[in-house]
Amino acid sequence: MTSKAISFVVLAFAIAAFLVIRAFVPGNRDVQVAEVKVPELSSDAQTGRALFEENCVACHGESAAGTEAGPPLVHAVYAPEHHSDQAFQLAVARGVSAHHWGFGDMAPVEGLSQAEVGKIADYVRELQRANGIL
Template identity: 55%
Template sequence: MNKRNTVLLAVLAAGVGAATIWGRGDPGGSATTTEAVVNVTLPDTFSGAARMGQRAFNSTCAACHGANAAGSDAGPPLVHRIYEPSHHGDEAFELAVKNGVRAHHWKFGNMPSQPGLTDADLSAVIAYVRELQRANGID
């Protein structure tokens, strides 16, 4: 490999690395990771509804949205300012779960509907997510 190709390869590698670092946690970024997208602080205690929601979340939502809604390589974190109640109210979560939603803040792809959650499950999941958000300064 000649010197010019070596330099071009090094510049390309540096650019990819910088793009990956820049994209982590950025709603417009496209970087993926198997780690949590954000760090989540758990509340000292959960309400009864949130504890039920945690179980439903873990069985239905965590595969994409990560443990404690911290995000993953398959879905965005729900403990994020984008999902604060004034921007995405409870109804937005309900509609997303019932109807699916087109990707619009993140580049994880479209979210399919989740028909396995009952209305009671969904209410409990929302309580869980909102309590996680409040524990992380999002309200």
């Protein structure tokens, strides 16, 4: 095989690998602000909703449906088997390096206690459940 043929095969393989990876890795192109069904919320989730609206809505959108600035939390990526409630705690406390989406890094959120983040997680989980994520 000539070096030109080898280069062509390597290039074709690289393009095919890129396309396969892009097909399975979510990015902003996969995010659409969807209509999220909001159920009757428990008391803890109602508190979480108020905290979410004060601290999270700018990026994660109304009813956690996402925006151009941040991903939807009512999404299978954030189901408990992939992102536990502890992941929410760590994200708020430490911030998060971008790894599922192309929105960029999430900065820590100042001023929220662990109990308050727990209430936000309750709200998100109830939204997820009502929308078939859990």
